[in-house]
Amino acid sequence: MARTARTYAARDGNAEASGSRARRRVESSPAEEDVRVPATQEPEGDGNDEDEEDEPQDPRENWTIKTFKDVPIRSTVAIGEVRKLGDELLKRERMAEDSIQVAKETATAYEAASPGDKVIDSIQKQLIDDLEALARINIRKEALEELTTELRTSGGMDDLWAFYKRSIQARGAEYGELTLRKKYADNDHFKEFRAGIWEVNHEGEPIPPMTRWLERQDGDPEDDDVEMGGTTQTYKCPITMRVYEDAAKSTVCGHYYSYAAVLELIGNATRTQRQGRAAQARCPVAGCNKVITPDVIKKDPAMQRQADAFVRRQRDREEREAADESYIEME
Ligand SMILES: [Zn+2]
Numbered sequence: 001m002a003r004t005a006r007t008y009a010a011r012d013g014n015a016e017a018s019g020s021r022a023r024r025r026v027e028s029s030p031a032e033e034d035v036r037v038p039a040t041q042e043p044e045g046d047g048n049d050e051d052e053e054d055e056p057q058d059p060r061e062n063w064t065i066k067t068f069k070d071v072p073i074r075s076t077v078a079i080g081e082v083r084k085l086g087d088e089l090l091k092r093e094r095m096a097e098d099s100i101q102v103a104k105e106t107a108t109a110y111e112a113a114s115p116g117d118k119v120i121d122s123i124q125k126q127l128i129d130d131l132e133a134l135a136r137i138n139i140r141k142e143a144l145e146e147l148t149t150e151l152r153t154s155g156g157m158d159d160l161w162a163f164y165k166r167s168i169q170a171r172g173a174e175y176g177e178l179t180l181r182k183k184y185a186d187n188d189h190f191k192e193f194r195a196g197i198w199e200v201n202h203e204g205e206p207i208p209p210m211t212r213w214l215e216r217q218d219g220d221p222e223d224d225d226v227e228m229g230g231t232t233q234t235y236k237c238p239i240t241m242r243v244y245e246d247a248a249k250s251t252v253c254g255h256y257y258s259y260a261a262v263l264e265l266i267g268n269a270t271r272t273q274r275q276g277r278a279a280q281a282r283c284p285v286a287g288c289n290k291v292i293t294p295d296v297i298k299k300d301p302a303m304q305r306q307a308d309a310f311v312r313r314q315r316d317r318e319e320r321e322a323a324d325e326s327y328i329e330m331e
Helices: 002-015 021-028 049-054 065-070 075-113 119-154 160-176 180-184 188-201 224-229 259-271 301-330
Strands: 247-250 256-258 297-299
Touching: 075 119, 075 188, 119 160, 119 180, 119 188, 188 301, 247 259, 247 301, 256 259, 259 297
Parallel strands: none
Antiparallel strands: 247 256, 247 297
16 A cells, blocks of 8 residues: 555656656656557546546556556456567567568668668668667566466566566666677577678678677677687588588587588497497587587578578579570570
8 A cells, every 4th residue: 555655656746747647657667668568558547637636546446567566466367467568579579570671681782782881881780779679578578478477376466567677677687798799699680681791792602700790899709700700601511512401500619510411420420339438429520520419409590591592592693694605505
């Protein structure tokens, strides 16, 4: 009850500064930051400020996500509301992903029309804004999952909002510590963005490490570029010597292979015995020699898409060349 009273007092404090206290309260809620909580209902919102001021109703009668901090609530009701919040996050996630797709396509088009155009830098900035938004959405999704678990096990909570807020803050603080390179050098969207641009004018050439396009920040190792420079992407499996099929990456050295081929290589190596012990498999990339096990081999669909795109472009070029030749023959 004390909490409810305090909340009403705080709202009255805002009244003079804002035409609509309800809206003002939503905007100033610290837990919301960049992702707005959906208005499942307008908080007591008919725009009639007088009523709210004079007769504060029992919030339990008409509670919303925005007022649930004041309301002890049964889990069954709360889980339904939490689900609505989750749906809204999914909607925002799709919007960010659409925007990311547009950035990829636009940047590739610019590179084709005007190689190295400065516009591409600003498209990358836009992309990073979208990726940051996506990261914030993910943090909220995780916090909601945690909240749902808590609701299911506790049967009821009297301060869902504070719980949600604390969860977001803890996760957000951890994410905020990361440098640009730590966030994006291994991000699938970022890699696809840069690979798409690269391939326009460097067909068949291995793409440089992503660090080339992400400035070094405090907390990044000095020799980051050198360290990652060995990871080249030629789309050819070092085992089959053909373009990747079901591309997979070794997490110990960053080298790529065709998935089935590398598992077979590991299987063959570990079946041979050396002095009564199973032998270890080693990465077949020249100069690498890292021990690889099935546990460190992870499928990489983004890399496979790049390899497929590479094959398509190669085929198109061959067809073009064949068409040119037949044209010459006709003359
Ligand atoms: Zn390797």
